[in-house]
Amino acid sequence: MKTIRYAFVRSLPIMAGYIVLGLGFGVLLQSKGYGAGWALVMSGLIYAGSMQYVAIDLLAGGASLISAAIMTLMVNARHLFYGISMLERYKDTGAAKPYLIFALTDETYSLVATTPVPDGVDKGWFYLFISMLDHVYWIIGCTFGALFGSLVNFNTKGVDFVMTALFIVIFTDQWLNSKNHIPAITGVICSVICLLLFGPDRFIIPAMLSILTILTLLRKPLEEHMEREDQKGDDSHA
Numbered sequence: 001m002k003t004i005r006y007a008f009v010r011s012l013p014i015m016a017g018y019i020v021l022g023l024g025f026g027v028l029l030q031s032k033g034y035g036a037g038w039a040l041v042m043s044g045l046i047y048a049g050s051m052q053y054v055a056i057d058l059l060a061g062g063a064s065l066i067s068a069a070i071m072t073l074m075v076n077a078r079h080l081f082y083g084i085s086m087l088e089r090y091k092d093t094g095a096a097k098p099y100l101i102f103a104l105t106d107e108t109y110s111l112v113a114t115t116p117v118p119d120g121v122d123k124g125w126f127y128l129f130i131s132m133l134d135h136v137y138w139i140i141g142c143t144f145g146a147l148f149g150s151l152v153n154f155n156t157k158g159v160d161f162v163m164t165a166l167f168i169v170i171f172t173d174q175w176l177n178s179k180n181h182i183p184a185i186t187g188v189i190c191s192v193i194c195l196l197l198f199g200p201d202r203f204i205i206p207a208m209l210s211i212l213t214i215l216t217l218l219r220k221p222l223e224e225h226m227e228r229e230d231q232k233g234d235d236s237h238a
Contacts, residue, residue: 007129022141030149039146
């Protein structure tokens with residue numbers, strides 16, 4: 001119970017963002033003539049916010065499966081880098097690993113990768129509960145949006161900013177709770193440089209590659225720094 005309570009508390013910011021954005025998706029899907037059943041299936045089986053919004057236009061335009069597959073790969077290519085960084089955390093998760101891989105969204109990755117796991121909380125179950133809770137929030141938001149989309153006048157303009165605001169909240173929380181800000185600073189600088197060089201439509205992959213390369217080169221110094229900080233903390237409590 002302690003593990004699921006901790007996971008629920010840590011996932012509350014995700015719940016707020018997912019339900020609001022999911023409602024927007026459900027309303028938009030319903031406005032294109034697709035009901036709550038479609039919203040339930042898409043949110044449960046696709047579970048990719050940005051891709052689901054793209055999928056609405058693909059469905060409405062009668063796009064081929066090949067076109068949809070190529071678009072999905074382009075939109076979600078960043079998850080390749082997420083997966084590489086999660087190899088160590090997920091290596092002992094057993095039968096839950098396939099679902100953990102499937103449920104690794106941007107926001108779930110942020111929580112799993114940076115949230116400290118206190119004593120008495122099982123890491124494997126914590127990762128699973130975080131993934132499942134976030135998935136449930138998204139399903140609820142999408143399904144309710146499609147169910148009640150025809151009953152309310154909902155303007156979806158600007159709803160995608162919910163995810164940007166959510167990332168800002170997560171980043172701020174991680175910054176305040178982290179002793180080492182080098183990874184965060186590296187991410188911001190690389191993203192800004194790649195945004196200026198490649199533009200808003202093409203900067204994500206170069207930014208992820210540059211961040212991965214720099215942090216890989218700095219991995220050993222960063223780990224040594226963290227070990228020294230942990231040792232200082234232990235000495236201060238002794």
